[in-house]
Amino acid sequence: MNASGQHTTARPGPRSGPVRLADVAAAAQVSPALASRVLNGDPAARAAPATKARIVExxxxxxxxxxxxxKSLRVSRTGLIGLVVHDLSSPIYLELMRGAREEAARHSYFLVLGDVDELLDDDDAFRIFISGRRVDGIIMQGGHSELDLRIGDIAQALPTVVVNAxxxxxxxxxxxxxxxxxxxTRLLTQHLIELGHRRIGLVSGPRQSMTNRLREEGIVSALDAAGLELREDDRVHGEWSADGGRAGVDELVRRWGPGTDRPSALIAGNSLIGIGMLGAVGRHGMVVPRDLSVAAVHDTWxxxxxxxxxxxxxxxxxxxxxxxxxxxxAGTNGDRLTLSDPPPVLHxxxxxxxxxxG
Amino acid sequence: MNASGQHTTARPGPRSGPVRLADVAAAAQVSPALASRVLNGDPAARAAPATKARIVExxxxxxxxxxxxxKSLRVSRTGLIGLVVHDLSSPIYLELMRGAREEAARHSYFLVLGDVDELLDDDDAFRIFISGRRVDGIIMQGGHSELDLRIGDIAQALPTVVVNAxxxxxxxxxxxxxxxxxxxTRLLTQHLIELGHRRIGLVSGPRQSMTNRLREEGIVSALDAAGLELREDDRVHGEWSADGGRAGVDELVRRWGPGTDRPSALIAGNSLIGIGMLGAVGRHGMVVPRDLSVAAVHDTWxxxxxxxxxxxxxxxxxxxxxxxxxxxxAGTNGDRLTLSDPPPVLHxxxxxxxxxxG
DNA sequence: CTGAAAGCGCTTACAG
DNA sequence: CTGAAAGCGCTTACAG
Incomplete structure (x- = not known):
């Protein structure tokens, strides 16, 4: 159209690939730099409103x-958070995953799934996940003895939050x-005490796990306040699973024998154990709660x-x-946060x- | 050490940031190009074994x-697969997620979690997830009417696999x-028929959903082969949840009234519904399986x-x-795969x- | 076969 | 305030 007849009409044909920032800049007749600043809401970019509008449009x-x-390469940020879980078949942590995913989304972050065992077994995967700047930070479930040992290393390479255990x-x-x-567990125990139970048993996960110890601590303190105790022979430790719950009840019933005095209530160390216990108690011919009360940690649907x-x-x-x-x-580091909000609620x-x- | 005294001792101090390919190449005294090729196992790179070893070392x-x-920027591959799920609180698809995660890991891929509703609500998130080359492909659960409508668009932007529904x-x-x-469901129905049941009911998800229709299809065909039918008044459709199962049983009991003839067995459209049904049947004073048999789709722990x-x-x-x-x-496209291996197994x-x- | 060079698409000191 | 230029760390035609 102009004198040379070239520059206005001879615009390069539409590029085949995806639209790049440069394409937008060209279309809006500004530099890529300005386009970048405006599109990213850089407050320093005080282009005329009309220009801004042109870019956005x-x-x-x-x-x-x-x-x-x-973008990642440039700013050294991936927009991804690694979520490392023990076992994708346990429904207990779905709620945690859900909370994490929602919060991540609020910050325009996405969650990348990692598996503890796989990461431990496959050194390459571990390195890529942890050190490959594949994610900006990592959330991992604690309580896995082998992985726990490496938390220090991981935290050194990457912002790390250990959840739950x-x-x-x-x-x-x-x-x-x-x-x-x-x-x-204090709440749970108090509830049972209020119902008149004086001897309360426990089926829980591995005895030495921090999670079990903390849960026992609550039970013991509530019992203690009522002048009661958690007897050694009233607790069984095993897997954090329904099978563990079943095995725990089997073991207790074996211990009790016929005619013996026994607890009138049992606490399940987690929800899976509780499910297993309920089934097992019935199989031993007892009726819940008539013969035995059962209460569990974790309220799931x-x-x-x-x-x-x-x-x-x-x-x-x-x-x-x-x-x-x-x-x-937020980049907070090295703290130990015990969440008390919302507080545990008894159902x-x-x-x-x-x-x-009797 | 040498005449000039500079070049051998004055090696640049260790870079602060992470080690780059260039650092490896320098240490091995080769070009970054060769280092890249050797490290990536490029068969064309036929450097002397000693050189290769030096690079690897x-x-x-x-x-x-x-x-x-x-790497992503260069090769246009992220090494990520988007997994878009309906509801991270349903345990049914954990097994699917698990299978996907394991297979992805085998190919050195990671899974990024997306949520259907969020993706539909947040246009930015949707665009970034789908068109931002954030992932190399997408696996999504079908059966979500609103998202199903956009599958075509998504598949155009990205390799897409719709699972399950x-x-x-x-x-x-x-x-x-x-x-x-x-x-x-044919297997499930045949099992009930073999037990002598002649009238079998169903509590399932939304009637028009493909999943329900396919499941009904199996039931009807098995009944048909035995000269039986799935009566209209013996089926209830609602949510794919335990609450749905409960509501379904409530509805059926209401329909039956006292003294009426009724089915002697019910099929649950999925595992959650089955759990809800079991509880509800008991609450109506019936004993399973004495008064009513219940069998479900999905075998979970x-x-x-x-x-x-x-x-x-x-x-x-x-x-x-x-x-x-x-x-x-594999880049396969546009097929419809019905998995028959492993075949459904009755438990x-x-x-x-x-x-x-009676 | 190997290396120098270009370039993937951005952002951001830097100069104007 | 805006633009030209550099550069994030790789890989891969291209030339030798």
Missing amino acids: AAARLGYVPNVAA PTEVDHEGATQVFPDEPAA INEHLAPSLTAVSLPLHEVGTVAVKTLL RRASTGARPA | AAARLGYVPNVAA PTEVDHEGATQVFPDEPAA INEHLAPSLTAVSLPLHEVGTVAVKTLL RRASTGARPA
């Missing part, structure tokens, strides 16, 4: 979506976030649908997930009742 | 981990992977621990996950029994 019209890899020792730089476990429905105390797992992400993104259901008169 | 010694962002129509370019639903334990047919969800990833990475448990004599 061009981006929208062309369907511009920033190339994440290029506190570890023995503090780890240089790793933040820990977990629910107030003793408060939860299943509890309400079990027969009998399972009394349980809720743990703020959703919050653990959100707080873990917040902490990670009374059909599996707990008054101590039998 | 240098990489190991320096703890070199490739920068994922730089087949959609109404085929989508240009999207592969679908799902279990053999009719085979599963919970079934065994319910009271009574729940008869169920397994679906190859783990395989759906692995096949989805394989398909995605007989205590919730199904012979038809009462």
Whole structure:
């Protein structure tokens, strides 16, 4: 159109690939630099409103979506958080994952799934995940003895938050976030005491695990306040699973023998154990709660649908997930956060009742 | 040390940041190009074994981990697969997620979690996830009406595999992977027929959902082969949840009224519904399986621990996950794969029994 | 076969 | 305030 007749009409044909920032800039007749600043809301960019509008409009019209890899390379941020879980088949931590995912989304972050065992087995995967700047930070479930040993190393390479299961020792730089476990089991125990139970047993996970110890601590303190105790022969430790719950009840029944005095109520160390216990108690010919009350840690949707429905105390797992992400993104470091908000809540259901008169 | 005294001793101080390919190359005294080729196992790189060893050794010694962002930018591959799920609180698809994660890991891929509703609500998130080259491909659960409508668009932007819930129509370019639903419910129904049941009811998810239709198809065909039918008034459709199961039983009981003839067995459209049904049946004063047999689709670990334990047919969800990833990475396109390996397996448990004599 | 060079698409000191 | 230029760390045609 102009004198030379070239520059205005001879615009390069539409590029085949995805729209780049340069395309937007060209369309809006500004430099890529300015386009970048405006699109990213840089306050220093005080272009004329009309110019800004032109850039935004061009981006929208062309369907511009920033190339994440290029951005990452430039700013050394991936927009990803690694979530390392023990076992993707346990529903207990779904709520935690959910909380973490939601909070991440609020910050325009996405979650990348890692598996503890795989990461430990595959050195390459471990290195890529941890040191390959594949993620900006990592949230991992504590309580896995082998992985716990490496938390220090991991935290050195990457912002790290350990959730849920506190570890023995503090780890240089790793933040820990977990629910107030003793408060939860205290509540559960008090409920049973109020129902008249004087001897209360426990089926839980590995005895030495921090999680078990904290949960026992709450039980013992509540019993203690009532002048009662958690007897050595009334506790069984095993797996954190329904099978563990079943095995625990089997073991207790074996110990009791016929005619012996026995606890009138049992606490399940977690929700899976509780489910297993309920089934096992029935199989031994006892009726819950008439013969034995059962109450569990973790309030999941299943509890309400079990027969009998399972009394349980809720743990703020959703919050653990959100707080873990917040902490990670805030760059807080090395703290140990015990979540007390929301506090554990007792959900009374059909599996707990008054101590039998006998 | 040499004449000039500079070049040998004045090696640049160790760079502060992470080790780059250039550092490895320098340490091994080769070009970055060769280092890249050797480290990536490029068969064209036929350097002397000693040279190769030097490169590998240098990489190991320096703890070199490739920068994922730089690699991505260069090769236009992220090494990530997006997994878009409906509801991170449903345990049913954990097995699918697990299968997908494992298969992804085998190919050195990681999974990024997306949420259907969030992606639909947040246009930015949707665009970044789908078009930002944030992931190399996407696996999404079908059966979400709103998202199903956009499958075509998504598949156009990205290799897409729809799992589990087949959609109404085929989508240009999207592969679908799902279990053999009719085979599963056929097995379940045949089991009940063999137990002597002649009238069998159903509590399932939304009537028009493809998943429900396929599951009904199997039931009807098995009944048909035995000269029986699925009566209109013996089926209830609602949510795919335990609450849905409970509501379904409530509704059926209401319909039956006192003294009426009624089905002697019910099929649960999925595992959550089955759990809800078991609880509800008990609450209505009926004993399973004496008064009513219950059998469900999906064999999860919970079934065994319910009271009574729940008869169920397994679906190859783990395989759906692995096949989805394989398909995605193989670049296969536009097929509809019905998985028949492993075939559905019936797990007989205590919730199904012979038809009462009455 | 190997190396020098270009370039993936961004952002951001730096100069104007 | 804006633009030209450099550079994030890789890989890969291209030339030798």
